[in-house]
Amino acid sequence: MNCLQCDQKSVMVLQHGSLCKIHFINYFEDKVFKTISKYNLIDKNDKLCVAASGGKDSLTVLYLTKKYLEFRNIPMDTLFALAIDEGIEHYRAKTLVDLRQFCEEYRITLHIIEAKQEFNYTLDEAFPIINKGTKKKPCNICGVWRRYLLNKYARKYGATKVITGHNLDDEAQAIMMNMFKANTDLAAHLGPITGVQEHKLFAQRVKPLYFCTEKETRLYALLKEFQVEFIECPYSNQGLRSYIQTMLNDAEQNYKGIKQGIINSFLAILPLLKERATEEREEVMACTQCQEPAHQEICNACKIKNGLAAV
C-alpha cells in the first residue's frame, strides 16, 4: 500500500489512510506539538523535568520536548531528565544504559534516583516482605515509589512540570482499570494534564504523547533510530493492567479505533469528573514523616517504609 500523500511505500496504516516514513514522522510530530499547544502543556516560563526510563516512550517524549523547545526558541537549560532506578535486577540497569547514551548524544542533563538510597531496599528486596503482609503486587509498590520520587526530586531540581511518556494505550488502559474498579475519583486525575488541583507540593504532570498509540510511538522511535532494546520487566504480567492491555489490543484488531474511542468518550466526561472530584476532594497535607504530599497523616511511601522497618 502506498502513502496517501505521495507514491512512497507506506510504513503505517492509520484509520484514514496509509503514510510513508517521512509523512508518518511529520504526522506524529505534528500530533504531539498540537497536543502540547491545545492543552498548554509547556509554557515558556516552565522548568521541565522529563520522567525518563530509557524505553521508547520516554526517549520519544524527551526528544520531542527538546525539539519543541527549539521550535519555540525556549532556552534548553529549562529541560532535564529524571530517571528512577527501582532496583529490579536484569531490567532497569539495562534501560538506563540506553538513556545515559541518549542524554549524552542530545546534551540533556540526567539525574538518576535510586530507590535503595531513599528507602534502604530495592524493589526486588522490598516486594516479598511487603507482599507477605499485604498481598500487594510489585506494581503497587513500584507505582507508589516512582510517583513519590519523581514528584520529590522534580521539585528539588526546580521543575514546574513533569513530562511523562504516557501514550494513548497507557491512558485507555488506565481509564478501563478505573472503570472496572469503580475508581471514579482516581479517573478524574487522568487526562493530558494530571491531577485535579494545583498544589505547591505537586509538580504538575503532563502527557504530550496522549493521542499517540503505542504502535505509532514504537514506529516513530524506530524510524528516528533511537536505541531501544526490548527488555521485559520480570513483574510486568502480574497486574490487572496486563489483562486489560491484551483485551484492548484484541478489540482494536477487530474494531479499529476502539482505543481512540475510549479516549474521546473519556475526555467528554472528564470535566464533570474533575468538577465532582474538586467538590469532594480531600485536603492535601504534608506527610508527618517526610513532609511530602499525602491524603492522610502518613503518605503511602512512608507506610511502605514503615512496613519494611517493622521486619
Next chain:
Amino acid sequence: MTMKITVTQERTNKTEIISFKGKTVKELLGQLKINSETVLVIRNSEVITEDETLADKDQLKLLSVVSGG
C-alpha cells in the same frame, strides 16, 4: 504453494522457519496467532504493512510494540 518464511521475534529472541500457505503479512500473523497491534514487521531493514505480500524465503523480524515495563 507452501513458502518457508524465517521469523525472528524480538520478544522471545527466537528464530523459527514457518511453513506458510497464505499470501500476506496479515495472514502470517494470523497463523502465528500474533495480534497485529502488538508488533511491527521488518523485512530487509524496512517496515512493512499488513497488506504486504510475502515471498518464499523471506526473512522477517517482529518488533514488540508493547513496552516491557
